[in-house]
Amino acid sequence: MNSYFAAIIESSDDAIISKNLDGIIQSWNNGAQRIFGYTADEVIGKSITILIPEGLVNEEPAIIGRIRRGERIDHYETIRKRKDGALLNISLTVSPIKDESGKIIGASKIARDITGSKQAAEALRKAKEDLVKANEELEERVRIRTASLKEAVAQMEEFSYTVSHDLRGPVRAMHGYATAVLEDFSDRLDSRGREYLERIIRGSNRMDKLIHDVLIYSRLAQNQVELHRVSLNDVVREIIQQYPEMNDPHAQIIIDKPLAPVWAHESSLVQAISNLMNNAKKFVAPDVIPRIEIFTEQRGNNVRLWIKDNGIGIKPQYHSRLFGMFERVGQGNDYEGTGIGLAIVRKTVEKMGGTVGVESDGVNGSAFWIELPSSK
């Protein structure tokens, strides 16, 4: 029986140590060697205080005192020192050892190294604390960002307003006075003088259009749109009615079949389609009457609206740049444009959850498309 218990003690992971009432070590198992680093030969007969760090040496008299009174010490968490000086977190259970007569003659100590779990607990606590802190920081950052974003939007609106009111004033004056000079003093100017005035007028027209387009673009970026069922037939018809230059003899528009309805925001869609139709009409070779074909194509759950022209086309290498802001591809000054029109088209269509694109070989006209969810 004794050897059976001895085997259990020897194989225990915990340090099992006995000492007498003077604190002298009497037995020392494998667990104790593993945890504290001393062999049994090194420590038996030595004082238990070799395991106690300097600051805690008065723990020992207190423990011995309680043992003498027959008390047990359960799972007392403290710090002990290994042979190599490293400190360990230890959970101690100390019980009195009695002789046959019941007299207390020593103590058995079971020490468990809890450094690992202690560290894990500490790490967990720290992680939780960090998480809470990170959360608070994040919330604070979100709050600040939201506030500055709101401010930015408000400033942007104010800016747009200022642009539309104040920036256009001087342009209007330039245009107005140049026109007045041209009208009232034309007879006193030679053809060069008149040509310069016409250039001022064209420049101010372009400036006004540019400001107007930038405004539309910036407003697009801010606003959210609500989608409804929109009849492309109505939208296209409305655009044709609004722009007399879209009709004979200036242009030929062919819509051979009814157009499919889509999910869209109507005025945004009018903006996008009229920009595309204007481009289709504008970018044609001189002496060519613009011919614009409009049709829809069902593509899965989407409808693709095609606007196909007989214009000058766009070489494939420019297609990717075409929908960018201020991009004008390769026409020099022959064709007027602000370079914002297609950026507006893309922005409006993307705001409605759609896509845009173009097909053209750069010779035989262009075919622009807008794809939006079908509303069938």
Add this chain to the structure above:
Amino acid sequence: MTNMILLVEDSEDDVFLFERAMMKARVSLPVYHARDGQEALDYLQAGGKFVDRKAFPLPSLIFLDLKIPLVHGFEVLRWVRSQPSFNHTPVVMLTASLEDKDRGRALQMGADEYLIKPPTQESLSRVFENGSVKIFPRQKGNALI
């Protein structure tokens, strides 16, 4: 009622463009030009230097800019529409603002027309007919009462 026009406009350039468009539209009604919102209110109330109604007769039409010094165009419009004596007077907004919300607000507050600057012979044809102020629905409605 004397046929005269009150133009509320702070920009001299825009006054020039206005007069030129009026000339082209063959409208030759006299125009008093108020340079800010307060001057417009003073004129309409015959306050300060405008006490003599013979020299400063009530207008048969008001052209009103939105962004003007001292009193904003919307405030002038609100005041005009709150006065029974000006209920019949057509108010035409003449502004650079392309904002739909400005247009909507102006019409909802009782403006009769909303023209974008610069005024042109064509845009003025929405306000004048054969050289005189068109009859707006507001005036018709009130005339029946």
